[in-house]
Amino acid sequence: MMxxxxxxxxxxxxxxxxxxxxxxxxxxxxxxxxxEDTIHALSALKEExxxxxxxRLQAYRRWLKMAPPAWAHLKLAPIDFQAISYYSAPxxxxxxxxxxxxxxxxxxxxxxxxxxxxxxLAGVAVDAVFDSVSVANTARDQLAKVGVIFCSMSxxxxxxxxxxxxxxxxxxxxxxxxxxxxxxxxxxxxxFVFIPEGVRCPMELSTYFRINAGHTGQxxxxxxxxxxxxxxxxxxxxxxxxxxxxxxxxxxxxLVALERANIKYSTVQNWYxxxxxxxxxxxxxxxxxxxxRGDDSRISWTQVETGSAITWKYPSCVLRGDRSxxxxxxVALTHHHQQADTGTKMVHIxxxxxxxxxxxxxxxxxxxxxxxxxxxxxxxxxxxxxxxRCDSILIGKQCxxxxxxxxxxxxxxxxxxHEASTSKISDDQLFYCRSRGIGEExxxxxxxxxxxxxxxxxxxxxxxxxxxxxxxxxxxxAIG
Amino acid sequence: MTAAVVxxxxxxxxxxxxxxxxxxxxxxxxxxxxxxxxxxTEDGLPDQRNELWKYTSLRALARHGFxxxxxEAATRGVDIDRLLLPGVDGPCAVFVNGAFRADLSSFEExxxxxxxxxLADALRDDAEPLRFLLAGRAxxxxxxFMLLNRALAxxxxxxxxxxxxxxxxxLHVVHAGVAARAATAWHLRSLIELGEGARLDxxxxxxxDAGTGHLANLxxxxxxxxxxxLDWTIVQxxxxxxxxxxxxxxxxxxxxALDLHELELGGKxxxxxxxxxxxxxxxxxxxxxxxxxxGRRHVDMxxxxxxxxxxxxxxxxxxxxxxxxxxGVVHGxxxxxxGADGADGSFYNKNLLLSPDAEIDTRPALEIYADEVKxxxxxxxxxxxxxxxxxxxxxxxxxxxxxxxxxxxxxxxALDGIQPAALREHCEALLAEQLPxxxx
Numbered sequence: 038m039m040x041x042x043x044x045x046x047x048x049x050x051x052x053x054x055x056x057x058x059x060x061x062x063x064x065x066x067x068x069x070x071x072x073e074d075t076i077h078a079l080s081a082l083k084e085e086x087x088x089x090x091x092x093r094l095q096a097y098r099r100w101l102k103m104a105p106p107a108w109a110h111l112k113l114a115p116i117d118f119q120a121i122s123y124y125s126a127p128x129x130x131x132x133x134x135x136x137x138x139x140x141x142x143x144x145x146x147x148x149x150x151x152x153x154x155x156x157x158l159a160g161v162a163v164d165a166v167f168d169s170v171s172v173a174n175t176a177r178d179q180l181a182k183v184g185v186i187f188c189s190m191s192x193x194x195x196x197x198x199x200x201x202x203x204x205x206x207x208x209x210x211x212x213x214x215x216x217x218x219x220x221x222x223x224x225x226x227x228x229f230v231f232i233p234e235g236v237r238c239p240m241e242l243s244t245y246f247r248i249n250a251g252h253t254g255q256x257x258x259x260x261x262x263x264x265x266x267x268x269x270x271x272x273x274x275x276x277x278x279x280x281x282x283x284x285x286x287x288x289x290x291x292l293v294a295l296e297r298a299n300i301k302y303s304t305v306q307n308w309y310x311x312x313x314x315x316x317x318x319x320x321x322x323x324x325x326x327x328x329x330r331g332d333d334s335r336i337s338w339t340q341v342e343t344g345s346a347i348t349w350k351y352p353s354c355v356l357r358g359d360r361s362x363x364x365x366x367x368v369a370l371t372h373h374h375q376q377a378d379t380g381t382k383m384v385h386i387x388x389x390x391x392x393x394x395x396x397x398x399x400x401x402x403x404x405x406x407x408x409x410x411x412x413x414x415x416x417x418x419x420x421x422x423x424x425x426r427c428d429s430i431l432i433g434k435q436c437x438x439x440x441x442x443x444x445x446x447x448x449x450x451x452x453x454x455h456e457a458s459t460s461k462i463s464d465d466q467l468f469y470c471r472s473r474g475i476g477e478e479x480x481x482x483x484x485x486x487x488x489x490x491x492x493x494x495x496x497x498x499x500x501x502x503x504x505x506x507x508x509x510x511x512x513x514x515a516i517g
Numbered sequence: 518m519t520a521a522v523v524x525x526x527x528x529x530x531x532x533x534x535x536x537x538x539x540x541x542x543x544x545x546x547x548x549x550x551x552x553x554x555x556x557x558t559e560d561g562l563p564d565q566r567n568e569l570w571k572y573t574s575l576r577a578l579a580r581h582g583f584x585x586x587x588x589e590a591a592t593r594g595v596d597i598d599r600l601l602l603p604g605v606d607g608p609c610a611v612f613v614n615g616a617f618r619a620d621l622s623s624f625e626e627x628x629x630x631x632x633x634x635x636l637a638d639a640l641r642d643d644a645e646p647l648r649f650l651l652a653g654r655a656x657x658x659x660x661x662f663m664l665l666n667r668a669l670a671x672x673x674x675x676x677x678x679x680x681x682x683x684x685x686x687x688l689h690v691v692h693a694g695v696a697a698r699a700a701t702a703w704h705l706r707s708l709i710e711l712g713e714g715a716r717l718d719x720x721x722x723x724x725x726d727a728g729t730g731h732l733a734n735l736x737x738x739x740x741x742x743x744x745x746x747l748d749w750t751i752v753q754x755x756x757x758x759x760x761x762x763x764x765x766x767x768x769x770x771x772x773x774a775l776d777l778h779e780l781e782l783g784g785k786x787x788x789x790x791x792x793x794x795x796x797x798x799x800x801x802x803x804x805x806x807x808x809x810x811x812g813r814r815h816v817d818m819x820x821x822x823x824x825x826x827x828x829x830x831x832x833x834x835x836x837x838x839x840x841x842x843x844x845g846v847v848h849g850x851x852x853x854x855x856g857a858d859g860a861d862g863s864f865y866n867k868n869l870l871l872s873p874d875a876e877i878d879t880r881p882a883l884e885i886y887a888d889e890v891k892x893x894x895x896x897x898x899x900x901x902x903x904x905x906x907x908x909x910x911x912x913x914x915x916x917x918x919x920x921x922x923x924x925x926x927x928x929x930x931a932l933d934g935i936q937p938a939a940l941r942e943h944c945e946a947l948l949a950e951q952l953p954x955x956x957x
Binding site for chain 2: 108110414416429431432433434435436437438439440441442443444445446447448449450451452453454455456457458459460461
């Protein structure tokens, strides 16, 4: 092991956040603060029906009675919810892609979002959420032909109210947790996806989230409904500009898979993580849950988490249908002062349900990286199977890596296995690479890539490339 | 605090008010006891929001009041032969319903340099040396039972092995619960101290078939100094109406070692919170444990290991079997603190669920703040392998016997290292006794 870090390694370590630019676009924002009037104003701005406003108010009243969760392995200052603006939208709402503000398109260009032409080439339909509202949605016509609805949540509330009303909050109820309640009260936009019976969605659906304006929070709400026998793959990416104050992101994602439906949800999360002194960065408090409601359905979560000052996120599967399958693949990398408390919950309710968890944690700098997971096998979940594998790598002396699995089994036919290990990058592996003339940097990169391969394999191709690149950049020089 | 706590709380308050505890009248001890009782009155019993009590509810316990003492504990006739385990016929310390019984205990065979006394005796003779133990500041992680113990501990066992002394014969410690007029609660505080290079074997036996529903709240501090070694075997057979709460705080100095074997078979609620502090370099903690539960028994094993010394090693393996409506809870946490380079921690827990109404909750956890470490854990919950069962049956082994063989084999790893052989065989026999009931 090297005793000191060469300069170039140090330089790479203190790399800048590539997505940290601010786009100068005229925006309309609600003044900071949260009360019932804010919710009325928000709802009115979005021209929402009355039931929606009532639903928000109900959530808000529940939220008022709740306390922020304190059980996670995170250190953070209390959040001032009155200092946040709950709505920020680019002015001049575009009617079509051609009218989208070129500066905004440029912003997405910088981010590498395959919007517009590139989207079609790549065969990806993109819904981009800028601050709080959805600004563009590509390839709609093509999707409409097969009956797939892919639009912003605001539009869905207006155009497909019945569907939204039936499913919204059915997987993550309003009072599920503190941040879900807040989101239910003030969610500004997000994506809505409906795949009709028997349809295999002809392209990957994708959303790009970006927080641009300062002092705003982003509260998107995503709802994906896959009817019987349908199939969809959904990608989500996130970035934010560099700012010295912490910004809040509290999203809710709900997935509903009916009989034989298959939903694959992939995330590359690269919110601004704060600088090397831990200043700024996004507080990412996200509730993601999928319900395999029908028999033989399947939900798969894949996430690559490299950003955010704080990550609090447990994409979960409720395996209600018989023979349903839940999967969770995760790579979480923390550096500098980042803190991540992330994992999954697999709740086995139906018969012959299966779940698989693969979690890879990498901590460097002074960061803290925790896996927290629950595998719960209910009394009637005959023949439930779970396999969990959590591995962590520590790079450096000041970081921490933690594993908190919970296994609760109430059925004697279940087989649940959990295994975890924590170590630093093996000296033997490094030595092997070095002895074959591979530089230390490349060797670490190779080893980490190999460490994460099982998860990257699950990502759609273009995301896998991005994820790999993100890790490489983040890790360069982190060895010492 | 909730209204439901009242009967339990009231009985404890009364106990504190009327107690004539050994050492009463000493200002520092009275102050410490009062302070602890005040803290308990404020905090009440731990609830399930406390992560260490997540899977063990005390709501039922809170509805019961307990007598403060069994006045006849010192004279009750007991069948001592039934309380002693085979293979350990040397020195023994016997507690009956929370009272030390000099008439049943004997320390003659202990070599010079090994001193064993009851806490009550020590407080009468010279309390001052115990001040650090009994008047120490309450810790942040002191739960309600720890506070109660601080407030109400009337007795306990003090073992002191001088540096370089090898005890040679195992010390047998027996905690017996026998029938009394009313369900009684007792609180014992013990201290085991091993000087540099000392060696001691302890065989601890918990047995309660009183049918009276006693509550035992035992706290034990263990200090193992440089290069000393403690071999400890615990056999726990509390009855199905007994509540047994144990907390054991072990500190291991440089190159010190603790080797612990544990067989847990009983208890309406039997909990063992074991905190091992690997403070010294190259200190080592090994644990092999098994529980086999039937009926409505509830066992909660909390193993909290902290690596602070460099190159310290912890290696724990637990096997759990639950049948009937029993519930087994295992929590194994390995915490590696910054600076504990070279630490190697592992915790493995495998469980068999044998009936539709039994439950297993297992929770291994790693908290790592150093990078030159190896830390692993694993947990499984499953049932008897059908393939193995088929193999045995195809060779003419009857179904019941085949199941018994497989359960015994499953637990073997926990019992194999128990010394002497006679004690190991006895433990295997105790486990075998449980098997027919486990399947129900």
